[in-house]
C-alpha cells in the first residue's frame with residue numbers, strides 16, 4: 001500500500017503541473033456556485049486534485065431526477081431530502097480529507113455574494129440561470145477574480161473563461177439576461193449526463209491551469225461549444241465591447257440587487273422559494289419548538305423541515321425557505337410571514 005504522500009503523484013510527474021504547480025493548487029481557494037450536474041463534476045475533479053479550499057454553494061436539496069447525472073449523490077440523500085451542498089461536502093470529504101471543504105446551503109445573491117467569495121482565487125459558474133451568472137460577472141470584475149461560465153442542455157454545452165481584470169466579460173457577449181420563460185431548460189428538454197461531464201471537464205481543466213499560473217490568457221475570452229451527440233466542437237472569440245458597463249465602466253447593477261425577486265417558483269417541480277429581506281442568521285432550534293403545533297418538525301444543524309398536511313417547508317439558517325407542494329407564490333410568502341416572520 002502506498003503512503004498518503006503519493007496522493008498527487010500523477011500531478012507531480014505531469015510536466016505541465018509538477019510539484020510547484022501542485023503547491024500552487026494546494027494554496028488556492030475556489031468558489032463553486034451550484035451543486036447540480038456541472039458543480040458536482042467540477043467539485044469532484046478539484047477536490048481530488050487537491051485544491052486547498054472548495055466552497056460549495058447551492059440553494060436546493062437532492063431530488064430523484066438529479067441522480068441520472070449529478071455524481072456524488074445517492075438514493076439515501078434523496079430519501080432524507082439532504083441539501084445538495086451538505087451532501088456533496090460529505091461525499092468529497094470521503095475522497096480527500098486533506099483539503100478544506102465548506103458547504104453553504106444558501107442561494108447566491110447580491111447581498112451575500114461578496115461574503116461567499118471572500119478571498120477566493122477563482123469562481124466556477126455551475127448555476128442554471130442567467131441572473132446568477134450576471135451577478136457572478138459583476139462580482140468577478142469588482143473583486144478582480146476570474147470566473148468560468150458554463151452551461152449544458154440536451155446534448156450541447158459551452159464553457160468560457162473570463163479574467164475579471166481585462167475584457168471581455170459576460171456583458172460584452174450578452175447585454176442583459178434573456179427574458180424569463182423564453183429559454184429551454186433541462187427540466188423541459190432534458191440533458192445528457194456525458195455532455196455535462198464534458199463541459200465540467202473543460203471548466204475544471206481551465207481552473208487547474210489558471211491556478212497553476214500557466215498562461216490562462218491562452219483561453220481567456222474564447223467560447224468553447226460542443227455537441228456530445230453529433231461529436232462537434234466549435235469555438236469563437238468574444239470581443240470586448242468598448243462601452244461595456246462592467247469591464248469598461250465598472251458599473252455593477254446586479255451586485256446592487258437590481259432585478260432580484262423575493263420569491264419564485266422552482267423550475268420542474270411544485271415548489272416556491274421565498275427569500276428573506278436580510279441575510280441575518282436565525283435560531284432554528286428555538287423556531288422548531290414554536291412550530292411543533294403546526295406539524296411534524298425535524299431540526300438539523302443548518303436547516304429545519306416542517307411537514308404539514310398541505311405543504312413541506314424547508315427553512316435554512318440564512319432564513320431562506322422552500323415550500324414544496326405549493327405553486328402560489330403569494331401563499332408561500334404569507335405562510336413564511338406566519339411561521340418565520342417578516
Ligand SMILES: [Zn+2]
Pocket residue numbers: 167168169170171172173240241244245246247248
Ligand atoms: Zn465587458
